[in-house]
Amino acid sequence: MGWAIALHGGAGDIPLTLPTERRVPREAALRHCLQIGVDALKAHKSALDVVELVVRELENNPHFNAGRGSVLTSGGTVEMEACIMDGNTKRCGAVSGLTTVVNAISLARLVMEKTPHIYLAFDGAEKFAREQGVENVDSSHFITPENIERLKQAKEANRVQMVGRIGDTPIIGAGTYANNLCAVSATGKGEAIIRGTVARDVAALMEFKGLSLKEAAAYVVEESVPRGNVGLVAVSAKGEVTMPFNTTGMFRACATEDGYSEIEIWPSVQN
Amino acid sequence: MGRWAIAVHGGAGVDPNLPQQRQEEAKLLLTRCLNLGISALRSDRSAIDVVELVVRELESDPLFNSGRGSALTAKGTAEMEASIMDGHGRRCGAVSGLTTVKNPVSLARLVMDKSPHSYLAFSGAEEFARQQGVEVVDNEYFITEENLGMLKLAKEANTIVFDYRIPVAGLETCSAGVESPLLMNGLPISVYSPETVGCVVVDSEGRCAAATSTGGLMNKMSGRIGDSPLIGAGTYACNICGVSCTGEGEAIIRGTLAREVAAVMEYKGLDLQEAVDYVIKERLDEGQAGLIAVSNKGEVACGFNTTGMFRGFATEDGFMEVGIWE
DSSP states (O other): OOOEEEEEEEEEOOOTTOOHHHHHHHHHHHHHHHHHHHHHHHTTOOHHHHHHHHHHHHHHSTTSSSSTTOOOOTTSOOOEEEEEEETTTTEEEEEEEESSBSOHHHHHHHHHHHSSOSEEEHHHHHHHHHHHTOOBOOGGGGOOHHHHHHHHHHHHTTOOOOTTBOOSTTSBTTTEEEOSSEEEEEEEOHHHHHHTTHHHHHHHHHHHHOOOHHHHHHHIIIIISOTTSEEEEEEETTSOEEOOBSSSEEEEEEEETTSOEEEESSOSSOO | OOOOEEEEEEEEOOOTTOOHHHHHHHHHHHHHHHHHHHHHHHTTOOHHHHHHHHHHHHHHSSSSSSSTTOOBBTTSOBOEEEEEEETTTTEEEEEEEESSBSOHHHHHHHHHHHSSOSEEEHHHHHHHHHHHTOOBOOGGGGOOHHHHHHHHHHHHTTSOBOSOOOOGGGHHHHTTTSOOSOEETTEETTTOOOOOEEEEEEOTTOOEEEEEEEOOOBTBOTTEEOSTTSBTTTEEEOSSEEEEEEEOHHHHHHTTHHHHHHHHHHHHOOOHHHHHHHHHHHSOTTOOEEEEEEETTSOEEEEESSSOEEEEEEETTSOEEEESOO
């Protein structure tokens, strides 16, 4: 038994030839966010506090698709979503369609703690953000030159995110899940993750089939979701950690109390 | 060839004092929807077509809380959501925050069939509806006199009333506002009446499908999303079964209720009714909810821990039942 932490910055077709100037800042961000989490755990902050803290940091970093640096909709706007779940109580909160809230994850936590609901979206979520007095900024804060360029390429390839699209991230059981056995955050092609109820399935395999964390996560990634579509990070109540993916790569980092630590993008061992 | 089966629901958590006339109306509607589904199944329509067809009928009738007859937001508008899932291929579509789309379930189907996404919401979903040319109406179409009355009551009680709807004419007889020993979402059952709708079907080729549609909570804040559009929570279908849930949305989301039925069948080897019983007993925590389910073998099952659930079932061998109470 001991603490463990894993975080990700997205899975997908990350080319092995990713230019150094794009790779290095992302590795640095992973290291930085991991360190913040480890320090908080060493200071005995709760798991719920630590996930919020670390995801805020990832949102603030422009190199990942969350908060500042969010991928743009077909309309060139940002529409951010987030979800948080406390495995101890199975309480949870989620938000979608945010355009001005600096830290979507913190609003998700407020939905969990301050409303009778779990999930608020679009104008209603923005209105709730105002009521709660969370930090908000002009939408332009979230838009990076890299993502403007990416949208242009996506439009050329006719592969854009429609306005109003909700992905797996805010959906309990799809992108996010935690209970008393484990906690899971998935990333990749949202539609595949939704239909695979990926995060809950890792927990369900542990709960109903008695698989270990690693076995359960590997099963979901290998059997439940088509290749190239998903990655996930997961921890168990026993302090184990696993980070499988079936995409080219996944920005990821983890650490455990016994001193193990990993910061990677591509498969660490070629199978 | 397998055997087809169909189940429909109009919500779980019914006021024990619900006027008799209203109970009869609900049973008639459930029967009409079952018959519609049965004749479609006899004409070899696929499970996914049948769940859409039946839920459209439930949405178009003002009796239950979906489409016309939806519960109203604090602003007095209808804001609807729905989802649909085809167990064959585990394809799915969902919509939230609709204000003009006559049949949300059909737009959910179009999200599944015609968009690269699984879930569209609010203005983006409305825009998609326009592109697809589905029937749209003014928001007033969805708003009934009864619901305006209930919204007023909800506002007077200064509370969000969860998924409820009872006829204004019946208020005196069902004692809205009077202390009741039965509570749902902290509210007396007399003012709680969920009436989200759903349908699950297995067709004679063993394909399962599920669909769920709702107006959500009376006096809800605009932007609140419940369990109905969430795949794995309110709705789920795979090659083993199809499930549609209703009740306290937050408990259903936390419990990933619809997926749980399938998960315990798949991973624990339970049969359909065992799975439904297990999920209602073990996976709801303090929450109250109900669900209907079909298996690929042509079985139907229902479970709820609420007082009553509007529901109906039929199977190919001639079994047909419509009920409200235990």
